[in-house]
Amino acid sequence: MTDAITRAAEVLKDHRESIDRLDAILVYTLAERFKRTQAVGRLKAEHDLPPSDPSREARQIERLEWLSKEADLDPEFAKKFLTFIISEVIRHHEQLQK
Numbered sequence: 001m002t003d004a005i006t007r008a009a010e011v012l013k014d015h016r017e018s019i020d021r022l023d024a025i026l027v028y029t030l031a032e033r034f035k036r037t038q039a040v041g042r043l044k045a046e047h048d049l050p051p052s053d054p055s056r057e058a059r060q061i062e063r064l065e066w067l068s069k070e071a072d073l074d075p076e077f078a079k080k081f082l083t084f085i086i087s088e089v090i091r092h093h094e095q096l097q098k
Contacts (some may be wrong), residue, residue: 030085033085034088034089034092037089037092037093038092038096040089040093041089041092041093041096042096044093044096044097045093045096045097051090051093051094051096051097052090052093057086060082060086061079061082061083061086064078064079064081064082065078065079
């Protein structure tokens, strides 16, 4: 291999190791987030509160769109991602209501 190819392989390896660490952070962050939302769901079930809060969800999506712009992340992707998470949270809350 040439020096340029060897260097590129090293840089690629470094990028992939960083991506792997970031994936781990994402998984642990999502796990912690869902622990919190499960606690919210149990609290809602105990007090007969609705499983979803559309006004909060809309504010959260708006907030995430703003944050994504600040972070230079595609706002449409961020919106889709949060919408998916919210739908999972609501599903969990509905299950807890049963």
